[in-house]
Amino acid sequence: GAPLLSVENLTVEFSTAAGVARALDGVSFEVRAGETLAILGESGCGKSTTAQAIMGLLPKPAGSVTGGRIMYGGRDLAAEPVRKVREVCGTEIAMIFQDPLSSLNPVFRVGAQVAEPFRQRRGMGRQEAWARALELLKRVGIPDAETRISDYPHQFSGGQRQRIMIAMALALGPKLLIADEPTTALDVTVQKQVMNLLADLQAETGMAMVLVSHDLGVVAEVAQRAAIMYGGRIVETGAIRDMYDHPAHPYTKGLLESIPGGRVGSRLKPIVGSPPNLLNLPTGCAFNPRCPFAIDRCRELAPTLRTPQGWPAGHQAACHLSEEVLTHV
Numbered sequence: 149g150a151p152l153l154s155v156e157n158l159t160v161e162f163s164t165a166a167g168v169a170r171a172l173d174g175v176s177f178e179v180r181a182g183e184t185l186a187i188l189g190e191s192g193c194g195k196s197t198t199a200q201a202i203m204g205l206l207p208k209p210a211g212s213v214t215g216g217r218i219m220y221g222g223r224d225l226a227a228e229p230v231r232k233v234r235e236v237c238g239t240e241i242a243m244i245f246q247d248p249l250s251s252l253n254p255v256f257r258v259g260a261q262v263a264e265p266f267r268q269r270r271g272m273g274r275q276e277a278w279a280r281a282l283e284l285l286k287r288v289g290i291p292d293a294e295t296r297i298s299d300y301p302h303q304f305s306g307g308q309r310q311r312i313m314i315a316m317a318l319a320l321g322p323k324l325l326i327a328d329e330p331t332t333a334l335d336v337t338v339q340k341q342v343m344n345l346l347a348d349l350q351a352e353t354g355m356a357m358v359l360v361s362h363d364l365g366v367v368a369e370v371a372q373r374a375a376i377m378y379g380g381r382i383v384e385t386g387a388i389r390d391m392y393d394h395p396a397h398p399y400t401k402g403l404l405e406s407i408p409g410g411r412v413g414s415r416l417k418p419i420v421g422s423p424p425n426l427l428n429l430p431t432g433c434a435f436n437p438r439c440p441f442a443i444d445r446c447r448e449l450a451p452t453l454r455t456p457q458g459w460p461a462g463h464q465a466a467c468h469l470s471e472e473v474l475t476h477v
């Protein structure tokens with residue numbers, strides 16, 4: 149079917165004291181109903197900016213969409229006034245963040261906060277909304293929810309607070325949930341539980357998800373497709389299983405080798421060097437200063453996304469040398 153969300157050639161720029169940084173440069177991807185797309189990369193690669201641009205949450209006035217479209221439900225969200233985008237995002241597109249405390253109000257009981265969308269957007273009375281909030285808190289696994297619904301955010305653990313955020317995000321039955329590093333602040337066991345919860349809720353509701361993460365290992369089980377970002381661009385995209393077994397970009401290969409329990413038989417090996425400065429990107433391929441395979445051409449000519457020979461259709465990478473330095477067997 150038609151994609152639910154279609155991001156087309158999106159460019160976002162930030163003005164800073166040191167000049168204009170192009171945080172996103174020609175980013176394109178689609179999300180279909182019911183599927184999960186992971187957007188992966190190191191900090192500063194543009195993955196959170198992508199999420200913010202969709203939600204109309206770019207920090208103003210520094211950040212703005214300077215090109216491309218964000219098509220949702222036949223409208224270009226990038227061209228709509230922020231007020232309109234918030235309307236859509238308040239109901240059909242929901243978002244959760246890394247730090248639930250920053251999104252929860254410390255002075256209100258969690259029940260009141262989870263009940264708020266039902267009152268504000270669905271016009272329910274206090275009791276009905278409270279009952280719906282209780283249902284949701286139970287569904288996201290808050291133990292003893294009847295009592296805890298009257299507690300304040302600081303009385304919950306980090307994992308429970310993220311569950312409460314998920315409850316709020318799901319209140320109005322969104323068609324798309326965007327989660328920006330939803331488990332990064334949590335310990336490994338709790339991370340798994342929260343990811344499993346998201347997967348269960350997705351299976352139940354049929355919503356689509358965009359999972360933004362720096363950790364391929366965390367999202368590999370939940371997402372069907374992934375887009376790997378570097379220097380404000382997508383450098384590889386495809387089915388996550390195939391990307392896991394047969395990366396077509398040296399950066400993706402590096403990411404896989406840097407995660408615990410990553411590729412079978414691989415040792416933990418961080419990628420040498422740091423993410424590029426968006427104010428001063430290397431010429432040619434932005435990854436060339438860190439790439440063990442870089443040749444002169446890489447420093448002169450920026451590679452574009454293409455399906456390397458031997459990789460399946462739908463798997464794309466932006467590397468001159470995919471076929472030479474990586475193999476799909």
Ligand code: SF4
Nearest residue numbers: 433436439446467468
């Ligand atoms: Fe490395 Fe060159 Fe491929 Fe860039 S284009 S990832 S520098 S081999």
Ligand code: MG
Nearest residue numbers: 191195196329
């Ligand atoms: Mg981020």
